[in-house]
Amino acid sequence: KNEVEQSPQNLTAQEGEFITINCSYSVGISALHWLQQxxxxxxxxxxxxxxxxxxxxxxxxxxNIQEKHSSLHITASxxxxxxxxxxxxxxxxxxxxxxxxxxxxxxxxx
Amino acid sequence: ETGVTQTPRHLVMxxxxxxxxxxxxxxxxxxMYWYKxxxxxxxxxxxxxSLEERVENNSVxxxxxxxxxxxxxxxxxxxxxxxxxxxxxLCASSPTGRETQYFGPGTRLLVL
Numbered sequence: 001k002n003e004v005e006q007s008p009q010n011l012t013a014q015e016g017e018f019i020t021i022n023c024s025y026s027v028g029i030s031a032l033h034w035l036q037q038x039x040x041x042x043x044x045x046x047x048x049x050x051x052x053x054x055x056x057x058x059x060x061x062x063x064n065i066q067e068k069h070s071s072l073h074i075t076a077s078x079x080x081x082x083x084x085x086x087x088x089x090x091x092x093x094x095x096x097x098x099x100x101x102x103x104x105x106x107x108x109x110x
Numbered sequence: 111e112t113g114v115t116q117t118p119r120h121l122v123m124x125x126x127x128x129x130x131x132x133x134x135x136x137x138x139x140x141x142m143y144w145y146k147x148x149x150x151x152x153x154x155x156x157x158x159x160s161l162e163e164r165v166e167n168n169s170v171x172x173x174x175x176x177x178x179x180x181x182x183x184x185x186x187x188x189x190x191x192x193x194x195x196x197x198x199x200l201c202a203s204s205p206t207g208r209e210t211q212y213f214g215p216g217t218r219l220l221v222l
Contacts, residue, residue: 002152033210041147041198041216048210086153096141096207097166100152 003027006087006101013108019074021104023087026068030092034061034072037084037103046072077108113137114214116201122220125191131217133184133201141207142184144176147198159184160207191221
C-alpha cells in the first residue's frame with residue numbers, strides 16, 4: 001500500500017467548475033507538496049505546506065495535520081489546467097526524500 | 111523555464127548499450143535528485159546528492175550509476191539495461207534539500 005493516496009484517479013470537468021483533489025497520507029510528515037505534470041513530462045511545484053492553507057491565483061491548497069489529509073482546489077477551472085496533479089510528502093528523515101501519490105489526471109473541457 | 115535542463119530528451123537503447131543522461135541546474139542549488147517515473151506507478155526516488163556527496167541510494171540496481179562532479183551537474187550512467195527500465199527519468203534540484211524541488215523536463219527512455 002502506498003503511503004500517499006490520492007483521489008480521484010481521474011477527474012473530468014467543464015470549464016468554470018470548482019475542482020477538488022484529495023490526498024491522504026499514513027505517515028508523519030514535515031511537509032506536503034502539490035505538483036503539476038503536463039503532457040510531455042515536465043513537473044512544476046505548485047505548493048509546499050506544513051499547516052493551514054496557501055493560495056496562488058486560482059489554486060488553493062489546504063492541509064489538516066491531525067487528519068493526515070490535504071486538498072487542492074481549483075476555482076474557475078480552465079482547459080489549460082488539464083494536467084496530472086501529484087501529491088508528495090517529506091517524512092523529515094532522509095534529505096529531500098519525497099514519497100509520491102499516483103497522481104490525479106484532470107481534464108477540463110471548454 | 112525552471113532552470114533545470116536535461117539531455118537527451120528522448121533515448122532509445124539496446125540492452126547491451128551504454129549511455130548517459132545529463133542534468134544541469136543554474137539555480138545555485140546544493141541538492142540534486144534522480145527520479146524514475148514508470149507507467150501507472152508513482153514517482154520513485156533513485157538518488158539524492160547534497161554538495162556533490164551521495165546521501166541516498168534507494169536500492170537502485172547497479173546497472174544505474176550516478177555521478178555528481180559538481181553541484182551544478184548530475185549524470186546517470188546506464189549500462190546493460192532491461193526493457194522494464196523504460197521510463198521517464200526526471201532530475202530535480204533544491205537549495206539545501208528541505209525546500210521546494212525544481213524539476214527538469216525529463217528524459218524518456220526506451221530500452222529495446
